[in-house]
Amino acid sequence: KKEIKGEIELQIKEYYSIPDFMKAGLHTVSMNRNLQSGGTIQIKAIQNGQEICLKKRTSYDILFPAHKMNEEVYPDMNLFTGILDEQGEVDWKVMGKNQLANDDLLRFANAQNCGNDGIYSCPKWKLGVRMKKFFFNHRQWRTNKLCNSPKETLRRQEQIALNRRLRNECLQNRTGLELDFQQSFPELMNELNEKGYSLNTIVFDYYIGNSKKLNWVNIDRFMNTPSNEMVEINLPIDAKDKTIARVILIESNTIINFNVASQIYQFRKLPKDKAIKIVLIDYSEELPKMAIHTTKSGKEILPDDLVFKTYTFEEMENEMSRL
Secondary structure (H helix, E strand, O other): OOOOOOOOEEEEEEEOOHHHHHHOOOOOEEOOEEEEEEEEEEEEEEEOOEEEOOOOOOOEEEEEEOOOOOOOOOOOOEEEEEEEOOOOOEEEEEEEEOEEEOHHHHHOOOOOOOOOOOHHHOHHHOOOHHHHHHHHOOOOOOOOOOOOOOOOOOOHHHHHHHHHHHHHHHHHHHHOOOOOOOOOHHHHHHHHHHOOOOHHHHHOOEEEEEEOOOEEEEEEEEOOOOHHHEEEEEEEEEOOOOEEEEEEEOOOOEEEEOEEEOOEEEEEEEEOOOEEEEEEEEOOOOOOEEEEEEEEOOOOOOHHHOOOEEOOHHHHHHHHOOO
16 A cells, blocks of 8 residues: 555544434444443545545544533443444444543643542543644643643652642532532542532543544443343344344443344343333335334333334434434
8 A cells, every 4th residue: 555645635424322323324232242332433534536544553543522422421431443244334343442531631731640639540541642742733732831841740749739739620610619629539529429420420521542543433331231131122023134223222322233033133132121212214115114112121022013104214314313
């Protein structure tokens, strides 16, 4: 492959809702394990009408908004890349862990050494060389006023003091509460919990991932439902070509694709007693047909529960927007 020279066109599509996923025909399953999604993007680089790829040993960083799809922030989110399988569906392969960050951290380039107190004590807050290089190229970057240059490293005591100040400012600004910052960090967290606040929800703004591939990339977490709390759903209709079948777990932004067992649609490893929507779309005729059924996982599905209705493509897209 030869090196590309000249201008390129960068195309980016974002998917941050169940309707977005359904319209694009996406699901949130990796290696037969269900995922809870924090969002998906598709990135393409085009030159002269041809799709091009990254050079070897190069990568780029992605900031996914942490609260776009879920109210809570999850430290166990992973970065996935999407690969088309034999059926033309995107299959997700895990690439690695993400880092968590917020606007305060992104403004202070030299916050390298973490103290033993507060939200900055986690190793995930350490920015790697690639991360710093990426952010230094952005206008939004602001250097730390305590340093002469972004490359200086603060002494440990100064760093701990900076971390605590940033933590306190962040918590104060985002809660609007009068907080006692003289108390220990566990005591401070207990006070916030008593007032209905979660640390992850208050503090973190972004999931940061690094990818060596373009095209489909998402930020998800494995659901890891215990096996004794899983159920299967079998739909009482024959499986057909040109039919998309999905189960939506409403509470977790999870879309599960089907397995064909004995010519019926089968959905596996669902957490039991959860609110779900079953969506079937039949493209075998000139106009699409769609059936939507809301129920709970583990409850038997009867033939009369799946009623297909014919839509125009515009009507079907409008209906999907309400999922």
